[in-house]
Amino acid sequence: MITATAMSGVIPPVCTPLTPAYEVDTASLTRLVDHLLDGGVDGLFILGSSSEVAFLPDGHRKVVLDTVLGHVGGQVPVLAGVIDMTAPRVLDHVRVAVGAGVDGIVATAPFYTRTHPAEIAIHFRAIAAQAGVPLYAYDLPVSVHSKLGADLLLELAAEGVLAGLKDSSGDEGGLREVLVGRRDRGIPSFSVLTGSELTVDSALWMGADGVVPGLGNVDPHGYVRLFRAASQGDWAAARAEQERLLRLFGLVHVGGPHMGRGSSAMGAFKAALHLRGVIDHPTTALPQIPLAAGEIADVGKYLAEAALM
Template identity: 30%
Template sequence: MIQERLKGTGVALVTPFTKDLAVDYSGLTKLLDFVLDGGVDYIVINGTTAESVTTTAEEKKQILQTIKQHVNGRVPLVYGLGGNNTQQLVDSFATTDLNGIDAILSVSPYYNKPSQQGIYQHYVAVAEASPVPIILYNVPGRTGSNITADTTLKLAAHPNIIGIKEASGNVEQCISIAKHKPADFMLISGDDMLTVPLISFGGVGVISVLANAFPEKFSNMTRNALNGDYKKAGELLYDFIDINPLMYEEGNPVGVKVLLERFGVCEVAVRLPLVEASAGLKDRLFKLL
């Protein structure tokens, strides 16, 4: 069952760019080796951290193909495919090569701020069209609307919806989902710093930004929590408390790319409207390292 394979640490993979802002496919394979050697459990492709809104359709195809070929079945692959035009999203399944993809991570419709019934109907349409299972993605800070616990639990009854990446920051909402969800419906943390708390009441892991730069340490933290060793997991979590806010201070993945460049994995380059980290942010990150 795919739910068993998607426990633990999924890394929301960045897209490396060269200094002239072309996709750096060599850097991409280097990054894949870095996170796989670090022990992450699965790869999430084409998410927010991948700067998916500024990669072209052709680049998306090539990025996906490169990752599939390089990973070669070693870990599961989750592909980000969402939008705020339901019909266009449904139609995209016919033109996206999902061979070798284990699940779709689909963000709640953004900008148009639909009602809960609109969100529900959107996801039902997507789940009916998708040839692979769907993971809901709730991130109100980006979408402008929240998927409530009640809506999540209604959607959890759909046979092709297998989990939710919860990035609302609303712990009470997450507890309600954990309490009432079907046993095989996955509650996945969408906030690195809430990974251990969510696991403590029923979460199965995280889709992480920090795991790009700290794959071994972050994977160990998640694994300890899943094994019930919250003392050790907490000690590892504390190490991230100062660096985590800097990942987002100037936009994601600006901060984590500074770390990846420092570790010799890929360039710091990001595409507009994001800009490279300021000297001040770099300095604070390097001091923390």
């Protein structure tokens, strides 16, 4: 289902387990990778948002790369986020990731800097020119504060600069515009993956190639069932699985108003993995606020309702 330039299926953004001292917990990370592979996923995306990449120093990023790639050993393709503010900084991460053996890299538009579409195009062209592996654009306007327009993405795809897109914009109309434009321009190898994990069935029906679901860390089997049902044209089964996952996703809100949404979501994912026996600690990176014991217990209720405990 995956070639050197196109990806499809379920590609979870792998969480980064941490010790209470905020070091990468490599034993837990390898167990998490095995948990995902056992779930039947088609690839892995490390060092993305659900990996807490924005909080990880470069040394931690390298540990994640070496641990995951060494453990996977080519069983599935591995994409790595090379996310940073500008192309020169991104290229430093590209060299490390490519040297470690990744199958592709994922980059956002530049941020904390100019973000005119012409400058975004230069940014991606500069990265692709030196990468030596497929480059996937990450559309994440909530963090980057710049939406990647369909015309820009399709132009870069037609040039061979971009191998694909991870669309976490939440803009379903914009996603459809990319999918229709891909067909109209005759560039089927341009892989379009949704990061909107609660509307995967809709995205697949529109023609998306796969999903990059943060909740897939907790329940990879569910997303694989959803994708397979959609691939077989069983849209009723796909919708039923999506609705089950929608209810499970409620766990991201257990943190309440005393912390940010990101702290609550990451804390919930890690608490769920801890309760399921996959990782040793539910530690989230600083300065995120950790879940309290009662909130972790609430995560357990969602897992029980989903028959995951």
